[in-house]
Amino acid sequence: MTVQARLSNLSVLEESATTSDPSLRGVFNEDALSIVGDVVALLGLAISQLIGSSVPQAIAAVLIALVLIRISLRLVKRNHDFLLGQPIPAPDQARVRTFLLDYPGVTAIRELLVTFVGPGQVWVLTCIEIDKNLSSHDITDVVCGIDLSLRHESKFIYRVDVVPVSKYG
Amino acid sequence: MKDLAPTMPSESTRTVWVALLAGVGVALAKVGAAVVTTSPAMAAEASHSLADTANDLFLLIAQHRSARHRDEQHPFGYGREAYFWALLAALGAFILGAAFSLREGITDLIHPTQRPRSLSPTSY
Numbered sequence: 001m002t003v004q005a006r007l008s009n010l011s012v013l014e015e016s017a018t019t020s021d022p023s024l025r026g027v028f029n030e031d032a033l034s035i036v037g038d039v040v041a042l043l044g045l046a047i048s049q050l051i052g053s054s055v056p057q058a059i060a061a062v063l064i065a066l067v068l069i070r071i072s073l074r075l076v077k078r079n080h081d082f083l084l085g086q087p088i089p090a091p092d093q094a095r096v097r098t099f100l101l102d103y104p105g106v107t108a109i110r111e112l113l114v115t116f117v118g119p120g121q122v123w124v125l126t127c128i129e130i131d132k133n134l135s136s137h138d139i140t141d142v143v144c145g146i147d148l149s150l151r152h153e154s155k156f157i158y159r160v161d162v163v164p165v166s167k168y169g
Numbered sequence: 170m171k172d173l174a175p176t177m178p179s180e181s182t183r184t185v186w187v188a189l190l191a192g193v194g195v196a197l198a199k200v201g202a203a204v205v206t207t208s209p210a211m212a213a214e215a216s217h218s219l220a221d222t223a224n225d226l227f228l229l230i231a232q233h234r235s236a237r238h239r240d241e242q243h244p245f246g247y248g249r250e251a252y253f254w255a256l257l258a259a260l261g262a263f264i265l266g267a268a269f270s271l272r273e274g275i276t277d278l279i280h281p282t283q284r285p286r287s288l289s290p291t292s293y
Contacts, residue, residue: 079253
């Protein structure tokens with residue numbers, strides 16, 4: 001995760017929040033929570049033994065539970081978002097859009113969906129307007145070219161579906 | 170359609186295995202300490218560690234099942250299965266860890282006990 005964070009110019013915390021890999025996110029949160037839980041349990045135990053009452057330990061146990069609930073719900077929500085089709089971050093989406101608009105033969109983008117279909121797997125679905133002077137053979141070349149070029153551009157692109165339409169189509 | 174490499178990074182699998190093995194050791198130590206000290210906070214931490222270990226098993230299943238190549242029945246691959254199993258893992262942490270910790274804590278808040286003012290090395 002540290003390596004990925006460095007590659008993405010993000011802090012480890014930011015990477016854990018944005019990564020599409022649920023295992024890395026889960027293990028990171030789990031370990032971070034363990035450290036927090038250990039500190040809270042240690043404090044509860046120490047105070048309990050100093051004052052001779054179990055109340056501080058009970059409060060520590062409740063605090064640990066509350067932090068666990070908070071983190072669990074956050075993880076549930078992140079996984080839920082990815083299951084439903086989490087879009088890639090806006091700057092990356094903008095890069096895909098620019099790439100498509102710069103592609104020879106593409107005149108406009110009617111629709112662009114770039115969503116995760118798995119950890120590090122992105123699906124690009126786009127409906128593009130094609131230069132009306134192109135022949136059907138040229139249009140096929142544009143569609144295939146976009147598919148190949150996008151996959152070449154990023155190893156995270158898992159599948160590309162391009163729907164070409166004419167300006168009035 | 171089978172030109173794509175298996176998609177789950179091996180780094181993740183390694184990370185989960187390391188977490189699982191370390192988690193088992195930590196959970197056993199905490200369970201032992203909780204039994205010796207009868208401390209609710211330590212019991213809460215032990216339950217949390219056991220839940221973490223169970224979660225890691227779910228995450229390993231996620232790694233294994235989502236690494237499969239796409240096929241005609243599943244044209245988008247199996248990547249999303251990783252999120253399904255990770256969702257179960259997160260729910261497991263919630264149910265196993267938090268519910269037990271909360272029960273321990275609340276029970277002890279309602280019925281607090283006096284504890285001897287001696288330091289137990291096991292707890293630390």
